[in-house]
Amino acid sequence: MATRAAILPDLEQDHPCFDCAVRELAVCGVLESAALRAFKEAGPTVRYEAGDTVVFESDRAANVYSLTTGLLRLSKLLPDGRRQIAGFLFPGDFLGITMEEEHAFTAEAVAPSTLCKFARRQFDDFIAKHTALERRLYAVAAHELAAARQQLVLLGRKTATERIASFLLMLASRCPSMPGGDEIDFPMSRADIADYLGLRIETVSREITSLKTKRVIQLTRRHSFCIVDRDRLEQLAEG
Amino acid sequence: MATRAAILPDLEQDHPCFDCAVRELAVCGVLESAALRAFKEAGPTVRYEAGDTVVFESDRAANVYSLTTGLLRLSKLLPDGRRQIAGFLFPGDFLGITMEEEHAFTAEAVAPSTLCKFARRQFDDFIAKHTALERRLYAVAAHELAAARQQLVLLGRKTATERIASFLLMLASRCPSMPGGDEIDFPMSRADIADYLGLRIETVSREITSLKTKRVIQLTRRHSFCIVDRDRLEQLAEG
DNA sequence: CCAAGTCTTTGATCTGCCTCATGCTTGCGA
DNA sequence: TCGCAAGCATGAGGCAGATCAAAGACTTGG
Numbered sequence: 001m002a003t004r005a006a007i008l009p010d011l012e013q014d015h016p017c018f019d020c021a022v023r024e025l026a027v028c029g030v031l032e033s034a035a036l037r038a039f040k041e042a043g044p045t046v047r048y049e050a051g052d053t054v055v056f057e058s059d060r061a062a063n064v065y066s067l068t069t070g071l072l073r074l075s076k077l078l079p080d081g082r083r084q085i086a087g088f089l090f091p092g093d094f095l096g097i098t099m100e101e102e103h104a105f106t107a108e109a110v111a112p113s114t115l116c117k118f119a120r121r122q123f124d125d126f127i128a129k130h131t132a133l134e135r136r137l138y139a140v141a142a143h144e145l146a147a148a149r150q151q152l153v154l155l156g157r158k159t160a161t162e163r164i165a166s167f168l169l170m171l172a173s174r175c176p177s178m179p180g181g182d183e184i185d186f187p188m189s190r191a192d193i194a195d196y197l198g199l200r201i202e203t204v205s206r207e208i209t210s211l212k213t214k215r216v217i218q219l220t221r222r223h224s225f226c227i228v229d230r231d232r233l234e235q236l237a238e239g
Numbered sequence: 240m241a242t243r244a245a246i247l248p249d250l251e252q253d254h255p256c257f258d259c260a261v262r263e264l265a266v267c268g269v270l271e272s273a274a275l276r277a278f279k280e281a282g283p284t285v286r287y288e289a290g291d292t293v294v295f296e297s298d299r300a301a302n303v304y305s306l307t308t309g310l311l312r313l314s315k316l317l318p319d320g321r322r323q324i325a326g327f328l329f330p331g332d333f334l335g336i337t338m339e340e341e342h343a344f345t346a347e348a349v350a351p352s353t354l355c356k357f358a359r360r361q362f363d364d365f366i367a368k369h370t371a372l373e374r375r376l377y378a379v380a381a382h383e384l385a386a387a388r389q390q391l392v393l394l395g396r397k398t399a400t401e402r403i404a405s406f407l408l409m410l411a412s413r414c415p416s417m418p419g420g421d422e423i424d425f426p427m428s429r430a431d432i433a434d435y436l437g438l439r440i441e442t443v444s445r446e447i448t449s450l451k452t453k454r455v456i457q458l459t460r461r462h463s464f465c466i467v468d469r470d471r472l473e474q475l476a477e478g
Numbered sequence: 479c480c481a482a483g484t485c486t487t488t489g490a491t492c493t494g495c496c497t498c499a500t501g502c503t504t505g506c507g508a
Numbered sequence: 509t510c511g512c513a514a515g516c517a518t519g520a521g522g523c524a525g526a527t528c529a530a531a532g533a534c535t536t537g538g
Binding site: 444445 | 495
């Protein structure tokens, strides 16, 4: 995905973006040194602790964000308390894909997170001048759309076992494991997983136990696991 | 949504776009007469009958389309035959939001449909020269993303009754009824509805019957209905 | 106008996941 | 180190929606 060199030649070593681990992944990845400097000047770096709300659904969409470290969840609450998590945002992901006045979903930090924050007005002015960024944003939106539609297949047609297996494979592809190790850390709770997969926490717990018993995965700690039999897991994910 | 006048002053009366009923709704809505002429020259109008496949998942995404009349469904098939419909495309909708090489979903005609077809290469060249179109495409992608995520809430957390009620309200807002009348026509079968809502056809049929019995809706013919008690229907859709 | 096929409705029964209940584990502050 | 709260696991039983079965209701073609 990211093909250019990790270090921009003309960027000062003390610039906040200089050692950003996700610049290539993020929307900023398409910007040259000068454009990147101007871009970063448009907004500060902000930090949220686990559980904090970054944006609330129906709030005016006054800002957009680029997640640099941590994990966010995008969720919606029904009047009676039922919750659906529409997706998780990983480092490099963009928060604020909309042309509407209000946010449609709540974004909360699942783990301590840092984000680059931009006023939407300034952000819009900026992309109008930088076509590459505009195209990148479209690519990101198209990619998110395909991912959301893929999740529709999971929620509409997959069994509990298939959902859990699919979820673990997604984690494996998105959560970086220790170099050399194959242990995958994930900060979300069983409740988050349940609300993402359209299940109840008891079912999530039972299915994970079942995969452990069948020696498909191994639970190292509560929030980390290893894939023991990847083929079998992929098989289980498809049905 | 569409704010400009319905008729472009400089467009010839015999131009295929002249009496296009959905030009304002479609991506073309942002183009001036000259740009629109150039745009339309880039691709022919094509027609598909009910059941025809417009694009197949995993096909190379060589073309993009703008739907002018009819109805399409976007679907995905699991290896064992389970099907999920990710969405329906109504006149004015755009088909081909992706930066990938391949289509992720199959698009089929639910009713006889006409589309403006564009080679993707030419389409990309064109949008690079017309910023307004590029922004409009981003707006469309963002809108579709929000709709898909809203559908995730339905599939993950709503009951069968809530799903059907939500679906009927969506139809009411998107299927134009006869002027003066409140009868809503929809061409999709019970199987399509079931695969869109993550239910079985028997459940769809039972829920529709139940709403009819409760005098919330009235079934005029198999593929058309009237909303008798809209407040109640909206109440049922939310839970 | 009728025959044959397809789509839809309705009924009876089954089952996967939910609900409710309880105990266990883990982490954290006193 | 202990105690307590929050999160997680596990068991028993229930229910919404699936599955199986069969009978209407349109549609199409001869």
